[in-house]
Amino acid sequence: MAAKKNALYAQSGGVTSVINASACGVIETARAHKDKMGKVYAGRNGIIGALTEDLIDTGRESASAIALLRSTPSGAFGSCRYKLKSVDANRREYERLIEVFKAHDIGYFFYNGGGDSADTCYKVSQLSESMGYPIQAIHVPKTVDNDLPVTDCCPGFGSVAKYVAVSALEASFDVRSMARTSTKVFVLEVMGRHAGWIAAAGGLIEDEGIPVVVLFPEIPFDERKFTDRVEALVKEHGYCTVIVSEGCHHPDGTFLAEQGSKDAFGHAQLGGAAPVVAGIVKRALGHKFHWAVADYLQRAARHIASQTDVKQAYEVGAAAVKLALGGHNAVMPTIERLSDKPYRYRIGMAALSEVANVEKFMPRGFITADGFGITEACKRYLRPLIQGEDFPRFRNGMPVYATLKNLAVPRKLPAFELR
Amino acid sequence: MAAKKNALYAQSGGVTSVINASACGVIETARAHKDKMGKVYAGRNGIIGALTEDLIDTGRESASAIALLRSTPSGAFGSCRYKLKSVDANRREYERLIEVFKAHDIGYFFYNGGGDSADTCYKVSQLSESMGYPIQAIHVPKTVDNDLPVTDCCPGFGSVAKYVAVSALEASFDVRSMARTSTKVFVLEVMGRHAGWIAAAGGLIEDEGIPVVVLFPEIPFDERKFTDRVEALVKEHGYCTVIVSEGCHHPDGTFLAEQGSKDAFGHAQLGGAAPVVAGIVKRALGHKFHWAVADYLQRAARHIASQTDVKQAYEVGAAAVKLALGGHNAVMPTIERLSDKPYRYRIGMAALSEVANVEKFMPRGFITADGFGITEACKRYLRPLIQGEDFPRFRNGMPVYATLKNLAVPRKLPAFELR
Numbered sequence: 001m002a003a004k005k006n007a008l009y010a011q012s013g014g015v016t017s018v019i020n021a022s023a024c025g026v027i028e029t030a031r032a033h034k035d036k037m038g039k040v041y042a043g044r045n046g047i048i049g050a051l052t053e054d055l056i057d058t059g060r061e062s063a064s065a066i067a068l069l070r071s072t073p074s075g076a077f078g079s080c081r082y083k084l085k086s087v088d089a090n091r092r093e094y095e096r097l098i099e100v101f102k103a104h105d106i107g108y109f110f111y112n113g114g115g116d117s118a119d120t121c122y123k124v125s126q127l128s129e130s131m132g133y134p135i136q137a138i139h140v141p142k143t144v145d146n147d148l149p150v151t152d153c154c155p156g157f158g159s160v161a162k163y164v165a166v167s168a169l170e171a172s173f174d175v176r177s178m179a180r181t182s183t184k185v186f187v188l189e190v191m192g193r194h195a196g197w198i199a200a201a202g203g204l205i206e207d208e209g210i211p212v213v214v215l216f217p218e219i220p221f222d223e224r225k226f227t228d229r230v231e232a233l234v235k236e237h238g239y240c241t242v243i244v245s246e247g248c249h250h251p252d253g254t255f256l257a258e259q260g261s262k263d264a265f266g267h268a269q270l271g272g273a274a275p276v277v278a279g280i281v282k283r284a285l286g287h288k289f290h291w292a293v294a295d296y297l298q299r300a301a302r303h304i305a306s307q308t309d310v311k312q313a314y315e316v317g318a319a320a321v322k323l324a325l326g327g328h329n330a331v332m333p334t335i336e337r338l339s340d341k342p343y344r345y346r347i348g349m350a351a352l353s354e355v356a357n358v359e360k361f362m363p364r365g366f367i368t369a370d371g372f373g374i375t376e377a378c379k380r381y382l383r384p385l386i387q388g389e390d391f392p393r394f395r396n397g398m399p400v401y402a403t404l405k406n407l408a409v410p411r412k413l414p415a416f417e418l419r
Numbered sequence: 420m421a422a423k424k425n426a427l428y429a430q431s432g433g434v435t436s437v438i439n440a441s442a443c444g445v446i447e448t449a450r451a452h453k454d455k456m457g458k459v460y461a462g463r464n465g466i467i468g469a470l471t472e473d474l475i476d477t478g479r480e481s482a483s484a485i486a487l488l489r490s491t492p493s494g495a496f497g498s499c500r501y502k503l504k505s506v507d508a509n510r511r512e513y514e515r516l517i518e519v520f521k522a523h524d525i526g527y528f529f530y531n532g533g534g535d536s537a538d539t540c541y542k543v544s545q546l547s548e549s550m551g552y553p554i555q556a557i558h559v560p561k562t563v564d565n566d567l568p569v570t571d572c573c574p575g576f577g578s579v580a581k582y583v584a585v586s587a588l589e590a591s592f593d594v595r596s597m598a599r600t601s602t603k604v605f606v607l608e609v610m611g612r613h614a615g616w617i618a619a620a621g622g623l624i625e626d627e628g629i630p631v632v633v634l635f636p637e638i639p640f641d642e643r644k645f646t647d648r649v650e651a652l653v654k655e656h657g658y659c660t661v662i663v664s665e666g667c668h669h670p671d672g673t674f675l676a677e678q679g680s681k682d683a684f685g686h687a688q689l690g691g692a693a694p695v696v697a698g699i700v701k702r703a704l705g706h707k708f709h710w711a712v713a714d715y716l717q718r719a720a721r722h723i724a725s726q727t728d729v730k731q732a733y734e735v736g737a738a739a740v741k742l743a744l745g746g747h748n749a750v751m752p753t754i755e756r757l758s759d760k761p762y763r764y765r766i767g768m769a770a771l772s773e774v775a776n777v778e779k780f781m782p783r784g785f786i787t788a789d790g791f792g793i794t795e796a797c798k799r800y801l802r803p804l805i806q807g808e809d810f811p812r813f814r815n816g817m818p819v820y821a822t823l824k825n826l827a828v829p830r831k832l833p834a835f836e837l838r
Contacts, residue, residue, distance in 0.1 A: 006756045011596070015593055015596050015597060017589070032545050045594065045599040045600065048599060048600065071689075072592070072594045073589050073592055074589075074592035074596040075596035075597070076596070076599075077596075078596050078599055079596050079597055080597070080599055080600040080601070081597070081601045088695070162816060165816075165817060166722055166817065166818060167719075167720070169817065169818070169820070170436070170493075170715075170716065170719035170720055170721060170722070170818075171714075171715040171716055171719045172647075173491070173492055173493035173719060173820060174434055174492065174493045174718065174719040175716045176493065176497075177430070177434050177493040177494035177495070177496075177497050177498050178433070178434060178494070178497075178498055178499070178500070180464040180467060180497055180499055181464065181467065181500050182500050183497070183500040183715075186715060188716075204817070208817065208820075209822065258824050272694070272712075273714075275691070290714050290715055291712070291713050291714060292711075292713060292714035292716050293693075293710070293711050293712045294600075294711060294713075294716070295590075295710060295711035295713060296589075296590040296593045296594065296605060296709055297586050297589065297590055297607075297711050297713070297716075299593065300589035300590045300592060300593040301586070302589060303585055303589065303723055304722055304723065304791060306816065319644050321759055331457075341602055350617065366724055372773065383815060383816065385473075386816035386817070387554055387815065388813075388816065389810070391808070391810065393809055395809075396802060397447065397581060397584075397725065397802065397804065397805035397806045398584060398585065398588065398623070398808065399585060399588070400804070401588070401589075401592060401627075403628065415559050
């Protein structure tokens with residue numbers, strides 16, 4: 001193996017407000033080790049770029065452009081939702097990846113994503129060995145869903161948690177001041193199809209004196225219990241805030257969001273969980289309500305990112321390069337919590353065999369007995385993750401975010417059709 | 420008239436992220452003129468508190484608590500949606516107000532709100548004179564809708580404009596990085612039932628290279644023209660962002676949001692305009708979409724307030740007190756723009772007779788000929804209003820917002836029933 005292999009970095013799945021901070025960590029650290037690591041290529045639109053040999057030469061970007069990635073939300077090289085099938089089902093794609101790696105003298109594969117990409121990363125590493133072209137495949141953790149195992153938290157989560165907690169607090173102050181004659185119940189829908197980590201962050205506003213009900217995907221929705229709880233809080237405080245996870249569902253498994261509602265033309269209505277919950281409150285209790293669906297705003301909100309999260313996102317990117325240079329393969333840098341308060345952590349390492357295809361749910365002990373709030377243990381877990389601010393630079397009132405040149409690396413292979 | 424009359428301050432209508440900055444300006448300026456102005460009372464929940472003699476003694480709040488109002492969103496004393504009827508229709512309420520003023524030796528009335536409260540303020544001033552208990556009634560402008568006349572802009576608008584522009588930019592970056600395989604059209608619904616000022620702010624992201632379509636309440640919705648425009652942008656850029664005002668409506672006047680949609684149980688569905696627009700895009704073009712409804716988040720988002728807006732909100736509060744002490748009555752401090760770039764303005768004054776019941780719409784020249792964007796003239800108007808940041812203080816990852824003691828002033832009058 002040549003002394004100085006190139007690297008391929010790819011972003012995978014839904015982007016976050018800090019995934020580019022990880023990219024920044026990878027590229028800056030590789031540049032700091034130019035003697036040992038060659039060029040850093042990026043897959044345009046993630047793994048699709050790797051498969052179609054549509055590679056970006058990050059070496060063509062200035063140091064200041066790369067530095068700006070640290071404070072730029074979204075995926076600067078493009079990401080995609082494209083899950084490689086099992087090796088048996090689609091050996092062709094894995095072999096193509098190896099061919100592209102070979103053609104561009106790539107010895108390091110940094111795959112920045114969630115559970116699916118950890119699995120792909122693991123398979124690439126296994127297959128490359130059996131194909132006689134060894135690749136050091138390092139997974140860089142990223143997911144707002146916070147559902148990767150082993151690592152204490154996932155870069156991307158802390159910032160969405162902070163966005164949700166801050167936004168819910170602000171909107172609750174609004175409702176509190178209007179509740180005498182106007183809105184009494186405010187419903188905020190947040191992401192988290194399977195795990196309630198993001199919704200849990202909304203529960204932090206209880207510490208600011210806000211009456212709040214959290215609806216988790218982990219707890220089947222009980223309409224009567226829910227409206228009773230809302231009514232009790234409105235009676236006591238005059239208003240209440242509801243945080244509903246998009247993954248909240250009925251006991252039979254159907255999501256609240258899929259009420260089978262139709263518009264005037266009989267088309268399926270593309271609703272969210274928030275309007276459904278607001279409608280339930282209105283019908284059962286008669287209270288005036290408002291609802292919001294944060295959707296992409298929450299995972300893109302770099303302007304209110306958590307400093308802890310940005311720092312950790314950068315560090316796992318940097319650690320990935322160091323692990324690769326240290327000879328590691330099929331691993332993922334992790335965040336190991338050492339103490340809650342003061343918050344201390346260190347960057348650790350997990351074998352991808354332990355990470356791939358394992359989903360981490362909220363421990364039941366993080367949800368209150370009644371299912372509508374978070375426990376002190378959960379708050380102890382969450383609080384450090386939203387610590388600190390890391391405001392982007394602003395110019396003329398708008399944040400300054402990087403748009404890269406993203407120049408293509410000349411192709412060397414025949415075209416490849418995605419199926 | 421005694422040398423040192425007390426003052427009553429009341430917040431009216433939907434609150435904003437900077438209305439408390441105006442309260443701060445009123446109270447701090449009154450405190451700085453203790454020799455000429457007595458106590459500052461606040462109506463609990465706005466004019467309802469004034470009518471029911473439920474007054475708050477702001478003198479019981481510390482200087483630091485009042486200072487913190489400058490960076491606290493929402494209405495710290497409570498606001499309400501309660502419009503006083505015409506004097507003829509409900510003379511009883513106006514007379515009650517004067518009685519409360521008399522009982523508490525109130526000579527100054529500072530009413531902080533939009534068009535309705537300007538009207539009420541004007542009537543109070545007129546009636547008090549005819550009743551032989553003169554009140555100096557000063558209106559302090561506030562509305563996210565930016566629809567008050569005479570003043571160049573309204574405190575509250577600049578911050579919601581900044582929130583919308585920043586959030587739309589961030590979400591657009593997200594969509595841009597995912598569009599290859601995932602979401603191609605992102606729809607963000609913003610406030611503005613009658614005027615498109617807030618939606619217009621979303622148009623500012625065009626300057627950041629984002630393909631954007633704005634749907635204004637001023638332009639009747641043309642479905643075919645709209646989907647053609649979206650398709651052209653998606654073809655050119657691979658994605659597009661749509662900003663839709665909640666007030667966007669069909670040529671027959673029905674709002675997009677009221678599609679007459681029903682849920683599975685036949686209940687009217689409480690939808691927004693964003694899901695309707697997203698559905699139209701999906702059916703006509705087949706593109707994957709996401710949508711968000713910002714709702715209260717936008718007007719409560721003090722964490723991303725415009726520094727210009729916060730400053731002006733404070734200044735109109737301070738100016739109101741100075742105008743009162745200068746002997747003025749039935750007036751409103753205004754913001755007079757002197758130049759766009761560099762942005763210069765001064766605080767002016769308008770007679771309430773010119774403000775009451777006049778609504779300011781977007782000039783047609785601020786909307787592009789095709790009705791889907793904003794012109795350079797509009798951008799020149801908007802840009803200064805989102806300038807600068809004024810981040811709140813944070814503690815443990817959360818913004819520090821004021822919750823006042825709001826101690827009641829002892830009642831002196833018989834109870835009063837609101838009708």
